[in-house]
Amino acid sequence: MFKRIKQFYNYMTANVDAEDKMYLDKCLNTDERNLFDKLSVHEQKHSINVAKDVENICDKNSMNSSNLVKAALMHDIGKLKAKMNIIEKSIIVILDNISKGRIKRFTKLEKIYVYYNHPDDGAKILEELNENSRILYLIRNHHNKSIKDDLELSILKICDDRN
Ligand SMILES: [Fe+2]
Numbered sequence: 001m002f003k004r005i006k007q008f009y010n011y012m013t014a015n016v017d018a019e020d021k022m023y024l025d026k027c028l029n030t031d032e033r034n035l036f037d038k039l040s041v042h043e044q045k046h047s048i049n050v051a052k053d054v055e056n057i058c059d060k061n062s063m064n065s066s067n068l069v070k071a072a073l074m075h076d077i078g079k080l081k082a083k084m085n086i087i088e089k090s091i092i093v094i095l096d097n098i099s100k101g102r103i104k105r106f107t108k109l110e111k112i113y114v115y116y117n118h119p120d121d122g123a124k125i126l127e128e129l130n131e132n133s134r135i136l137y138l139i140r141n142h143h144n145k146s147i148k149d150d151l152e153l154s155i156l157k158i159c160d161d162r163n
């Protein structure tokens with residue numbers, strides 16, 4: 001419960017400061033940075049916090065953190081793309097007409113769609129930037145509970161959950 005309150009507080013007060021921007025300059029190339037900047041401020045801050053958290057764990061355990069930090073910064077980038085496809089959109093528009101606007105309540109469905117699809121959508125977006133396959137794998141599986149034997153992925157999941 002306390003964790004959720006803290007997350008809500010962080011969400012409300014999110015701010016990407018000069019130090020964060022330097023960190024982003026250090027970790028991301030121009031294409032990645034352009035995408036990252038399209039995320040909402042609270043998503044940006046969340047991703048920066050996840051990245052610094054994974055980096056800390058890697059440093060303490062003498063692990064190479066380059067893939068993991070980049071995956072952490074970009075892990076929720078699919079939230080940019082996770083919109084309804086054209087058929088779903090058309091159905092919504094038709095239903096909206098028939099129901100005279102009462103369909104608005106179904107915006108919740110879009111949130112559910114985003115929740116389930118943003119890991120895959122994120123990986124697809126980054127594939128277009130020729131991101132390496134390990135980073136794509138980490139992003140694609142950051143909500144996959146069935147993979148338990150991948151140390152880097154486990155670190156990403158833990159840090160995602162506590163930031
Ligand atoms: Fe996510």
Ligand SMILES: [Fe+2]
Nearest residue numbers: 046075076160
């Ligand atoms: Fe996340």
